[in-house]
Amino acid sequence: MDPVRPEFVPDPSLSQAEMESLQRDIAEVARFEDDLDFSPETIGRAGDVPDGDQTTLGAGDDTTDAPLVAGVDQAFVDDKAVSAIVVLRNDEVIERVSAVERTEIPYIPGLLSFREGGAILAAFAELEADPDVVLVDGSGRIHFREAGLAAHIGITLDVPAVGVAKSLLCGAPARSLDGTFSEGTRIPIAADDSVETCPDGTVIGHALQTRQYDSPNRHINPLIVSPGHRVSASTAANIVEATADGYKLPEPTRLADSYADEAKAAVSTPSE
Numbered sequence: 001m002d003p004v005r006p007e008f009v010p011d012p013s014l015s016q017a018e019m020e021s022l023q024r025d026i027a028e029v030a031r032f033e034d035d036l037d038f039s040p041e042t043i044g045r046a047g048d049v050p051d052g053d054q055t056t057l058g059a060g061d062d063t064t065d066a067p068l069v070a071g072v073d074q075a076f077v078d079d080k081a082v083s084a085i086v087v088l089r090n091d092e093v094i095e096r097v098s099a100v101e102r103t104e105i106p107y108i109p110g111l112l113s114f115r116e117g118g119a120i121l122a123a124f125a126e127l128e129a130d131p132d133v134v135l136v137d138g139s140g141r142i143h144f145r146e147a148g149l150a151a152h153i154g155i156t157l158d159v160p161a162v163g164v165a166k167s168l169l170c171g172a173p174a175r176s177l178d179g180t181f182s183e184g185t186r187i188p189i190a191a192d193d194s195v196e197t198c199p200d201g202t203v204i205g206h207a208l209q210t211r212q213y214d215s216p217n218r219h220i221n222p223l224i225v226s227p228g229h230r231v232s233a234s235t236a237a238n239i240v241e242a243t244a245d246g247y248k249l250p251e252p253t254r255l256a257d258s259y260a261d262e263a264k265a266a267v268s269t270p271s272e
Contacts, residue, residue: 001124004158010117012104023147027197035230038067043242067132071252075260077267083119084260087129098263099123110144113152133160140228142205154229161228162236170194180219185209206237210244
């Protein structure tokens, strides 16, 4: 897959002010409503915890209409970003690719795509499959300028994208996230004055509890799920919930995380 909107390819040589300006442009063209070439219901509900790495994502008799769901995750070796993409159709891994690019800038909250985007786009350039939706380890619309990593990648490639983050970057949850929530709990997250490009009160994503321990002594925190492009906030949560196959992470990004570590191990570190 190659960029459809090359003007949005993340350029780490830009100044911080220029990066933030580009993100405002991204927010203007992003579509946070459903524009999908498949029905989200065809992903199906995930089954029980699988044996080993086998998945059971909506496995059924007819797989011809099941969408291709890609997971994207990154790992790091010194100054290199290793991006991994795993594409699933139901319980079958269709394709795995990875790419390595140098990170030109340090981590700056809100500007993650300019650090990691080059490696992600390089991995997509190696991909033969054409995913119907992409789940990215990072924020989507839940971002200071509605242009998190999932939004930036989704818009650049013009592919439906969902951000799956482990912590809340900004916005106001409808209730406190401090606590233990049962599986399936969704807590809307609304824009507030920390989101400069969006009216206050707009629902920009959800805290989604995909898994929980059956124990009062330990708990799992919810994922922070938000639309990146061509997906609504509610559908983004539906897709992540449907692909969370007995683990906290949805299966596409869980497998991408594992593959990123595998690819990282193969990256040689320059000798001093």
